[in-house]
Amino acid sequence: MRQDLRVAAYAVCVRDGEVLLARWVARDGTKRWTLPGGGMDHGEEPVRTVVREVEEETGYLAEPTALLGIDSVRAKRLRRFRAPGDFQGLRIVYEARITGGELRDETGGSTDRAAWHPLDTVPGLPRVALVDIGLDLWRERPPAGRSRLAGQTDD
Numbered sequence: 812m813r814q815d816l817r818v819a820a821y822a823v824c825v826r827d828g829e830v831l832l833a834r835w836v837a838r839d840g841t842k843r844w845t846l847p848g849g850g851m852d853h854g855e856e857p858v859r860t861v862v863r864e865v866e867e868e869t870g871y872l873a874e875p876t877a878l879l880g881i882d883s884v885r886a887k888r889l890r891r892f893r894a895p896g897d898f899q900g901l902r903i904v905y906e907a908r909i910t911g912g913e914l915r916d917e918t919g920g921s922t923d924r925a926a927w928h929p930l931d932t933v934p935g936l937p938r939v940a941l942v943d944i945g946l947d948l949w950r951e952r953p954p955a956g957r958s959r960l961a962g963q964t965d966d
């Protein structure tokens with residue numbers, strides 16, 4: 812069984828009671844909101860990853876202001892040619908503030924839309940578990956950087 816580890820960095824950007832989200836498009840066409848962010852390139856610093864990903868997915872320039880925590884997910888998945896695989900994702904979650912740029916949608920990437928959402932409407936959105944984990948880390952600021960919601964999976 813092949814083992815895959817993916818490291819990614821995400822931003823929780825809250826401004827005036829709203830959170831910035833990007834709409835992720837799954838391979839089957841399902842669309843769900845997520846935190847802006849994504850996979851680290853080999854040799855890239857996590858802070859640079861989150862800045863690059865926020866700009867790619869939303870058009871905004873962001874400045875990470877705090878490390879909120881790290882989340883780990885694991886899933887058994889079929890790999891290419893139907894070979895079984897054991898996937899683990901390590902997700903580094905930062906608080907970030909917007910410092911420039913203009914809101915726009917990503918083209919040709921893993922997301923198709925970026926938007927600000929009032930915090931009180933987030934529970935009603937179709938979203939990945941990482942949104943709730945990130946907001947929990949942002950609100951609670953646990954000393955060990957682990958959300959009480961850890962263990963939720965994103966299909």
